Amino acid sequence: AQSVSQHNHHVILSEAASLELGCNYSYGGTVNLFWYVQYPGQHLQLLLKYFSGDPLVKGIKGFEAEFIKSKFSFNLRKPSVQWSDTAEYFCAVRPNAGNMLTFGGGTRLMVKP
């Protein structure tokens, strides 16, 4: 079975700081990779996804993530965060031949104005 690790449970940044959230997974086969975001009081929303092709994927709101197959990683980045990015971020993995997602434990990001 696959597993997903998000190394930081809580991250606090000031506005305009750069962001990188780590995500590592364990699975021997081909995977689809996702980042979801949950803003306070809202439902989970898809931020970006990787299925194949260019390992650098761009999502909504200026976020991007890079799939590094050799490191089993899919880190989320944003060059300059805003207060409105305060949310919880979840990395998720799905085997290419499957339907079920496995989520990481989540990272709570707080951006100070």
Next chain:
Amino acid sequence: DVKVTQSSRYLVKRTGEKVFLECVQDMDHENMFWYRQDPGLGLRLIYFSYDVKMKEKGDIPEGYSVSREKKERFSLILESASTNQTSMYLCASSLRGEGSNQPQHFGDGTRLSIL
């Protein structure tokens, strides 16, 4: 736009009660999922359904059952609620397809407290 609706945002029940959590989606999705979300543990899959009357156990099915009598509705049942089932429960749906590039769409969640 996909709409996944969970019947209650907040629910308080007593230990030993039978609890029903309802989820409805309006996009004719084949797949539906129930997760629980706990701090530091992320989302953990309880059950998954890929068609009417079809279900598969997820990572933590103990103490739960599900029902999918109609394509649009997926119910989670706590047979005899216990305090360790106090959690946020999330329903999701997606189109089917191995290797499908369709993401899961989530409801707003039901915060369930068992006293």
